[in-house]
Amino acid sequence: MPPDIAPPDTRLLAASADLDRLWARGRAFLGCRHAIMGGAMSWVSERHLVAAISNAGGFGVIACGSMGPDLLEREIVGTQAMTARPFGVNLITMHPRLDDLIRVCIAHKVGHIVLAGGIPPGGAVRAVKDGGARLVAFAPALVLARRLVRSGADALVIEGSEAGGHIGPVSVTVLAQEILPHIREVPVFVAGGIGRGEAILAFLEMGASGAQLGTRFAAASESIAHPAFKQAFVRANARDAVPSVQLDERFPVIPVRGLANAGTRRFLEHQAQTLRRFQAGELTKETAQLEIEHFWAGALRRAVIDGDVEQGSVMAGQSVGMVGSVQPTGEIIAELVGQAVAALAARAG
Numbered sequence: 001m002p003p004d005i006a007p008p009d010t011r012l013l014a015a016s017a018d019l020d021r022l023w024a025r026g027r028a029f030l031g032c033r034h035a036i037m038g039g040a041m042s043w044v045s046e047r048h049l050v051a052a053i054s055n056a057g058g059f060g061v062i063a064c065g066s067m068g069p070d071l072l073e074r075e076i077v078g079t080q081a082m083t084a085r086p087f088g089v090n091l092i093t094m095h096p097r098l099d100d101l102i103r104v105c106i107a108h109k110v111g112h113i114v115l116a117g118g119i120p121p122g123g124a125v126r127a128v129k130d131g132g133a134r135l136v137a138f139a140p141a142l143v144l145a146r147r148l149v150r151s152g153a154d155a156l157v158i159e160g161s162e163a164g165g166h167i168g169p170v171s172v173t174v175l176a177q178e179i180l181p182h183i184r185e186v187p188v189f190v191a192g193g194i195g196r197g198e199a200i201l202a203f204l205e206m207g208a209s210g211a212q213l214g215t216r217f218a219a220a221s222e223s224i225a226h227p228a229f230k231q232a233f234v235r236a237n238a239r240d241a242v243p244s245v246q247l248d249e250r251f252p253v254i255p256v257r258g259l260a261n262a263g264t265r266r267f268l269e270h271q272a273q274t275l276r277r278f279q280a281g282e283l284t285k286e287t288a289q290l291e292i293e294h295f296w297a298g299a300l301r302r303a304v305i306d307g308d309v310e311q312g313s314v315m316a317g318q319s320v321g322m323v324g325s326v327q328p329t330g331e332i333i334a335e336l337v338g339q340a341v342a343a344l345a346a347r348a349g
């Protein structure tokens with residue numbers, strides 16, 4: 001039968017095989033069915049969500065955040081008890097015990113270590129590679145992507161400013177155009193603002209090997225986030241997920257994208273007040289900067305675990321507009337894959 005009159009299920013099977021070819025490199029690198037990574041999210045990406053993502057054919061990643069080596073070890077062992085599939089661990093490069101955390105991952109045979117929060121130091125890169133794990137790093141620009149590949153990164157994530165959490169200044173559509181055509185040595189995963197399978201497909205066709213999503217998984221049934229946190233995601237539109245605002249260039253604020261709430265409004269007042277105290281000579285520049293930085297201390301935990309979505313930090317990507325309900329992880333992944341397959345099949349039709 002000629003392909004243009006093939007029955008729909010034959011078309012879907014062919015489209016599914018096409019998708020598998022498009023993200024074959026990502027699947028082989030991660031060792032999973034679908035090249036969809038669950039972006040590590042502090043307080044959210046623990047054993048339940050990570051295992052659920054890996055068990056559903058994606059690739060879960062534990063967020064180490066500020067955990068020490070003992071807690072991380074417990075989380076890795078706990079995750080291994082819930083899934084036999086591969087998963088990764090995300091470590092923040094400025095963690096004071098980075099070397100010990102890498103040792104814990106290696107000792108427990110974690111196959112993929114994601115180093116986030118800056119260009120990874122040479123010693124950490126060597127420790128990951130000598131330990132036999134694969135190193136995944138974030139590339140915020142083409143020159144840095146090239147440098148990371150030269151220094152040993154086995155895969156890159158390009159995360160656009162649409163993402164939830166700490167963000168860079170450039171959108172994923174621009175980063176993808178800047179980086180994907182030029183980096184062929186290692187697989188590249190795209191992240192930020194992705195909520196549907198058609199978008200994943202578009203980036204695969206531009207040369208990506210897979211995608212990383214955070215926000216959609218944070219609202220999954222298996223996520224331990226407080227029901228109020230998940231409901232805030234269900235209610236929110238893309239435009240509600242905004243970057244933190246810096247009031248004065250002398251006092252830099254690290255941009256973080258999250259839902260606008262009473263906390264984000266209070267942060268502006270807090271900066272204004274701190275600035276006035278600095279100008280009045282009540283605070284030194286260093287103390288004023290620290291006062292601003294400390295404002296959000298513990299705020300993500302307050303939102304995720306305690307459910308204080310008014311005063312806490314409700315980190316979320318613009319993809320939050322595509323969270324329609326609290327769904328099981330397997331359903332989210334099946335939906336994303338189904339959308340990509342349907343888009344491919346529609347063309348064949």
Ligand SMILES: Cc1cc2nc3c(=O)[nH]c(=O)nc-3n(C[C@H](O)[C@H](O)[C@H](O)COP(=O)(O)O)c2cc1C
Nearest residue numbers: 039040041042116163164165192193214215315317
């Ligand atoms: C609540 C939350 C916490 C996050 N925490 C981290 C983190 O600890 N480390 C990290 O590398 N990325 C973190 N991210 C970013 C995600 O790993 C992922 O790249 C991002 O969510 C992708 O964009 P999306 O949210 O639009 O899907 C966080 C994101 C969210 C929403």
